[in-house]
Amino acid sequence: MxxxxxxxxxxxxxxxxxxxxxxxxxxxxxxxxxxxxxxxxxxxxxxxxxxxxxxxxxxxxxxxxxxxxxxxxxxxxxxxxxxxxxxxxxxxxxxxxxxxxxxxxxxxxxxxxxxxxxxxFEPIEPWAHSAADRARVLAEWDAMTGEHWGTPLLSLHRRYSNYLDLWATxxxxxxxxxxxxxxxxxxxxxxxxxxxxxxxxxxxxxxxxxxxxxxPDFPVRHLYFYYNEFWTATEKSPRNVEDAMWQCRLGLRDASHEMGYSLGHGTTMVHSRDEVKQEHPEYFALWGGTRALGHHGGGGAPCLSSEGLLEENIRLVRTLYDHYDMPMVSVAPADGYVNLCQCELCEGKGTPDRGWSGQLSDYVWSYVNRVATELYQSHPDRMVSSIAYTTYQLPPEQIEQFSPNLAIILCRWRANFYDPATRESFSELVDAWLEKLPSKRLYIWDYYLHSRPNREWEAVPVYFPHIIAEDLQSLKGKSGGEYIEVFRSYWPDGYTWDALAANHLNCYLTARLYWDADQDVDALLEEYYDLFYGPAREEMRTFIEYTEANYMNANKDIAVIDRLFELLAKAEEAAGDGIYGQRVALLTDYMQNLHQLRERLAKGREDNPTARALTRNAADLKLDGVLDEAFWEGLPPYGLKDLATGARAKQPTTFKVAWVGNALALGITCTETDMANLAIGSERDGDANIWSGDTVEVLLETQPHSYYQIAISPTGAVVSADRARGIDMLWDAQAEVAAHRGDEAWSLEVRIPITDGADPLTGVYGRVPSRTYPWYFNVCRQRLRGEETALSAFSAPTEGGFHDVLKFAQLFVP
The missing domain is CATH 3.30.379.10 (Chitobiase/beta-hexosaminidase domain 2-like)
Incomplete structure (x- = not known):
């Protein structure tokens, strides 16, 4: 053979x-x-x-x-x-x-x-020898520093396997x-x-x-496997021992050697503890009139204009340099940091005109660069880092050159590079960052997380070997390496499938190419088909090549799913019952839930609700937020349901919809028993802080475009996003909105113009929705009161929050 x-x-x-x-x-x-x-x-x-x-x-x-x-x-x-x-x-x-x-x-x-x-590796005290050691470490750390800071060494024990007597570091x-x-x-x-x-x-x-x-071509070669850090490799967990040894055999290298123990959101070490929240509320972002003390799991979100926060951050990093001998420390803000602080000090520091990926760039990077500049005076041989992430992924415009001791970690999803435009934009982004970075210290933070359960790619075999090879070849000489999150299910966790059924190939090729990015990926693949699948090599080659070309459509196209099962069945037959059959069976088990997705796709939206947009005269529409004019009379009201259960929402919301001229008109009434405490996230158009308060969202999928998002606050402030590819907030719906707040409800009148698509950044592109060619949509409401969030939608319950496209209701003009 x-x-x-x-x-x-x-x-x-x-x-x-x-x-x-x-x-x-x-x-x-x-x-x-x-x-x-x-x-x-x-x-x-x-x-x-x-x-x-x-x-x-x-x-x-x-x-x-x-x-x-x-x-x-x-x-x-x-x-x-x-x-x-x-x-x-x-x-x-x-x-x-x-x-x-x-x-x-x-x-x-x-x-x-x-x-x-x-x-x-020799750990320096104080560090947590176990999860139960947290109190001791913090007490010693406090006594040593005189502060109430966090420390990244609270989780250091997770990097050591007592059974193997081996540190990941x-x-x-x-x-x-x-x-x-x-x-x-x-x-x-x-x-x-x-x-x-x-x-x-x-x-x-x-x-x-x-x-x-x-x-190696890349010094940092860190694949972070969920639930499979070295501490899980014990005598009672042979699978985790195998996983730890596999990581060693892949030739990986822990990021801490180059980047320290704090890679992602280092500023939270300054403000995450309760003592700091009590003593310094001014360190925390002000969103919707409330300090963000409990943001993202309780760590809080910072106000990056706080001088006290900045000074403490500088002292913390110096201490980490001096005591733990860390080569690099992160000063990035908390995870989920997408809104500008609304205090007076932060007024006007956002750049919403740069879209989602740049609306906080100057704000965040100004803070990061100030910290780095101060630290360069005392520790010129050490580095400061920050991730370039979500709303601060783009380089700042107001900083020509960064401090020489600054490194950046660019976050993205490599698997999305199947789209040439996305691939090219990130290539340009790397070069743009390097132009501003005297240190030339740029790293990549990536995500191989497609196998996570209950997410959009669950059960879809995702292979992207040629994207990996092309990307790493382009990054050679530009990037110092990568930190990649890889999903690995907790064991035992009730799952009968293995999260690495397909993803092992992506991990293997990535690891091998870290050592020599110029290797022939096709030769590596041919060897893999031969050695790993034996008699089923040709069938598995066909399966993987088809998947590589079509995985981006496999969660929405029945024909792709059917072809995947057809090709896999041929591979199963060719592999037989021995070890080659066991390897193919990894995919058979992994793809079981794809049958459920296929059933859902086949069923389509036939059980989803329908709304009719009756035609009305544009002259009769008076946009004042009060639905009392004749325009709205005779239009059927539609109600929202609890998003999770589909039951009647506790705070009812109704809407009416009409077609007026070449526009869609909606009248929305949100019943509210606590108008005095209405949560106002923002009063400005384009401000992502809108989601820090009560909102109504209109999601529209037209005949040629899927889909648009229009969020509206009780003040009438609007945020628009084109969700066709991520979150494009440079798109403007040009919606006309009027809001009204009464004693027992707040209401909106909305007019959304329709365009011919000539300008992709302006207006909703579509034709008049008909029974034959309808639109699909949802009207949703978010209600915030303290720590409680209530979500409701016209088409509910959903499996993906407001953005479950398959649950969108049908809309047509009769």
Missing amino acids: RHTRCFALIVALCCVCCTAASAAPFIVQNGQAQADIVISDAPSRTTRLAAEELQTYLRKISGAEVAISTEPDAALPVHLYVGRSAHTDRLGVSDEGLPHDAFRVVSGDNWLVLIGDDTE DNRGSFNAVNEFLRGLGCRWYFPGELGEIVPSMQEIELPDVNREVH
């Missing part, structure tokens, strides 16, 4: 392979060990791990038991030196000059050295060297555990003639 021939080719042509067979001594001959594995008499834990790895796989390959010792056995003709020792020093093979877990593979007449930096240079040698013999690790490994069978293993030094 072809996969057997591939093994022979690998062994014959491997990059670390041998000289002529007649001349080369053997490591294993006729299944018997002709060598020993020699390590230092005081090895680091990763050196020992590397030696055990070599021993294990030589046994799996040949059956030979190659002993591990601290002195070479004179009775054996060959010696394999793993890690630095007095023996490697004598041979003149050093572990110096091998940063980022780089390595050397060097041979002599009767020896082979597999060496890299194996420095052990240990250097693993020699381990990488061992695995490079084993790859040369034909070993592969495509998926965790024995199910995912490829081990050739060989009775003879020759000593190679080799002198290689291998450095």
Whole structure:
């Protein structure tokens, strides 16, 4: 079979392979060990791990038991030196000059050295040795600093496996060297555990003639697997042990080496604790008249104009530099930070004209750069970082050059680069950031999260190998590496499918290309089809290539789903019942819920409600927010239901809809028993703070476009977004709105003009909705009172909040 021939080719042509067979001594001959594995008499834990790895796989390959010792056995003709020792020093093979877990593979007449930096990580107190250790750490931290700051070391214990005696933050240079040698013999690790490994069978293993030094193209190579940090690798959790070892075998490297322990939202360390909330409410953003003390899980959201906050942030970062020797510290704001603080100090600091991705850029990056500038005076050899994320993803316009000690971490979804325009925009964004960044320290934060349950891509096999290869090749020399969130289900968690059923290939290729971005991805794929799927190689190649070209439509197109199941069935038949069948079965199990999605798509919107927009005279519409004119008489009222249950909403909302000229008109009445405490998020058009208060949203899918979002506050303030690709807030619905607040309700009159689509940033593009070619829509309400949020919608219940497009109701003009 072809996969057997591939093994022979690998062994014959491997990059670390041998000289002529007649001349080369053997490591294993006729299944018997002709060598020993020699390590230092005081090895680091990763050196020992590397030696055990070599021993294990030589046994799996040949059956030979190659002993591990601290002195070479004179009775054996060959010696394999793993890690630095007095023996490697004598041979003149050093572990110096091998940063980022780089390595050397060097041979002599009767020896082979597999060496890299194996420095052990040594945590500095105070750090949390377990989740129960939090109180002690904070007490010691407070006593040491005199402050009530948070610390990123509260979760440090999660990076250590007691069972493996291994920190994720240990250097693993020699381990990488061992695995490079084993790859040369034909070993592969495509998926965790024995199910995912490829081990050739060989009775003879020759000593190679080799002198290689291998450095990665990307220093930071961090795949963060949900629920599978090293602390989960215990004797009672063999799957998590396999996962941890797979991460090592992929050649990954923990981001903390370059970027410290605080990667994402570092400013929360200043303000997240209750003592700070009580003593300094001015540190927190003012949204809708309330300080954001409980934002995003209780950590709060900062006011970035607060001088006290800035000064404390600077002191905190200096302390982290000095005490924990951190190379870099994040000063990015809290997660979900999408609204401008509404205090007087922050007035006018937003840039809503730049759209969703830039509306807070100057505001956030001004703060970040001020912190960095101060820290550069005291610690010019250390770095400050911030993510470029959501509303501050674009570079600021008011800062020409950043402080020399600033690094940025650009967040995006690589898998979305199937769209050439999206791919090009991010390429331009990288260059735009680098122009302003004297340090040239740019990193990527990405998301391989398509396998998350109860999300839009659940059960869809998502492969994007060529996007990965093209992107990493373009980032080589520009990016210092990546931190990627990868979904891995908690075990046991009730799920019968494996989240890596498809995503393991994306992870494997990403990891391999981190070391050499110029590799031929098609060659890597051909090898994968051969080795991983054997007799089903052609069927799985067809399946994966079809998925790669169509996954972006698989959650909305029945034809794509049917084709996926058809191709997978052929692969199942070809694979048989052995290990190849088990590998295909990973996908069979993973895709089970895709049957449910198909049923939902087939059913379509037939059970969704329908609304009729009766025709009215434009001259009769008086926009004052009060629905008392003759224009609204005779129009049927439609009511909103509780979003989650579909029951009648506790605070009723009704609307009427009409077609007037070339526009859609809506009259909306929100009953309210607590008008005195009506939550007003914003009184300004285009201000994302609108969602900090009560809102009504109109979602419209026209014949040519899916879909538009128009949010309106009780003051009549409007925020428009085109949701066809993300959140495009540069689009303007040009809606005319009037609002009225009475004693027991607030109401809106809305006129939304329809355009011909000539200007994609202006107006709703569509034709008059008819029975044959209707629109689909929803009218929704958000009501906020303190910590309570009530959501209701015309078409409810939904499975995706307001934005469940399949639940949109039908709208037509009779």
